[in-house]
Amino acid sequence: MEQQLEVNRSSETVAKKPPRSSLGVVGWIQANLFSSWINSLLTIVASVVIGTIGYKTVGFIVSADWAVISVNFRLLLVGQFPIEEIWRIWVGLTLLSVLLGFSWGIWKGSIGHVAMTIGVLMLIMAIVPFVTMNTRLLLAMNIVLMLGAFFIGHKLPKVKIGIFVLWILYIPIVITILNGFGVLPPVRTGLWGGFLLTLLIASVSIVLSFPIGVLLALGRRSKLPIVKWFCIIYIEFIRGIPLITVLFVMQLMLPLFLGDGITIDNVVRAMTGFTLFSAAYLAENIRGGLQSLPRGQFEAAQALGLSQPKMMGLIILPQALRAVIPAMVGQFIGIFKDTSLVAIVGLTDLLGMGKKLIANPEFLGKQMEVLLFIAVIYFIFCYLMSHVSKRLEVSLGLGKR
Structure with missing residues (x-):
């Protein structure tokens, strides 16, 4: 009889559902936005500011001349x-x-x-x-x-x-x-411009800087002194100067070094400058991923009898790249936005074309419309890269144990 009572009690305990922890919409608002007089004041002030900005923005979009x-x-x-x-x-x-x-x-x-x-x-x-x-x-x-x-x-x-x-x-x-x-x-590439040029420079720089960055990161950890110090000097030198300096060197000084017999297209020079600059930063991001791996991963790969190239290609690099996906995607987004600097060295990208339109006497006073349109395009593609990065992290199980 006592055993039967114990079984009934245990079955009732299992069948009984836990109480709901959700407070509902009203409860959540009260607990998170109006839990004290300070939070209530901050909520009201923030709502007024956001509402004013939103109202003014919508009013501008509706009333603006988008011709x-x-x-x-x-x-x-x-x-x-x-x-x-x-x-x-x-x-x-x-x-x-x-x-x-x-x-x-x-x-x-x-x-x-x-x-x-x-x-x-x-x-x-x-x-x-x-x-x-x-x-x-x-x-x-x-x-x-x-x-x-x-x-x-x-x-x-x-x-x-x-x-x-x-x-x-x-x-x-x-x-x-x-x-x-x-x-x-x-x-000729002098006719390339607008968003087409922005997209081409960013795409080529991202694709080419990735393998160069991987080689520089591995070279900096190499045991060969010449390779190691070459990579260290290159990375530290490039990271120590601004991007606009690299672009000016590529556009103005590179032809002087090459001489009169060799000419390189202006767009190719800009792509080369972006690639070399981004590779140095990617190398440090990847090196951080390599250093984050425990020593046991290297020892386990060596215990399996894998050679150095196989150990890096099959065991170490995949884990290191997986760990630094957010940092690499952040660098790629930075490359995409920094392409606007090519307008300073004479190339007409999306922002450069916008500046030319603003300077046109026919469209004086239309700078807000042009700049807002350009900002929306940059935001869409930068957000797309960020969103893909998050989905990739979820699919790889980052942050989960």
Whole structure:
């Protein structure tokens, strides 16, 4: 009988649900915003300030004259790229849409969020009133191609190797199409401008600075004195001077060192400066990840009989890079925003084109509209990189035990 009572009590204990810890909306507001007179005062003041800023911002957006954007939309996006050669940019965008669609269907995860964000941006651009009908049709075609590639990639995962190779070759292919390089009629880089130039400089710098940064980080930890001290001197020297100095050296002093017989394009000089500058900072981020690993990881890899290259490539580097994803993505976002400095050395990126529009007597007094439009574009792409970083951290299980 006593055993039966104990069983009944234990079953009642198991079946009984714990009390709810949620306070509800009203309870949460009272506990977090109005828990004391100081918190209540701060909440009221903050609400008034935020409400005023929001009201003024919405009022400006509604009442502003956005003709400066609609008239110069093409200049802001592609600069003075010849109209008859705009199809080259559309080819690059179409290839990007197809690659994003296939990658979304094959790997899903973070790349899916990138594809959806790019698709939404295309949709928004297609419905804005100052876009031509041809542009709307081409944007709609890219959205359809992305969705079609998604379903094909979902059904045919075996094409992942080919898609991965195309991702590696994507930037060289696009630059070849844009420039021509003897295959197509040449379009000199002096005509590249606007957001197109910003995106190209940032993409090339990010892609090339990553492997260089990895080599510099490994070289700084090398036991070979020449390699080690070369990497140390390079990293400390580059980190000790501002980026604008590197750009000026690349634009003005590099031709003096090369002589009259060798010429390097201005855009290539800017890409080189950004790559070399970013690689030094990435090297320190990656070195921090290497130092964060416990000594047991190195000893375990050596106990398995792995050689030094295999130990670094298969055991150490993946863990180190996983640990410094936030720092690396922060550096990539910094590169993307710092591309605005090329306007100082004579290149017309997105911000440089905006400054030219503001200086135009026809659009005097329209600087807020232009700068707000530019700020929104920078924010969208920087937030996209940050969002992908967070999704990647979640998929890799960072911060979990």
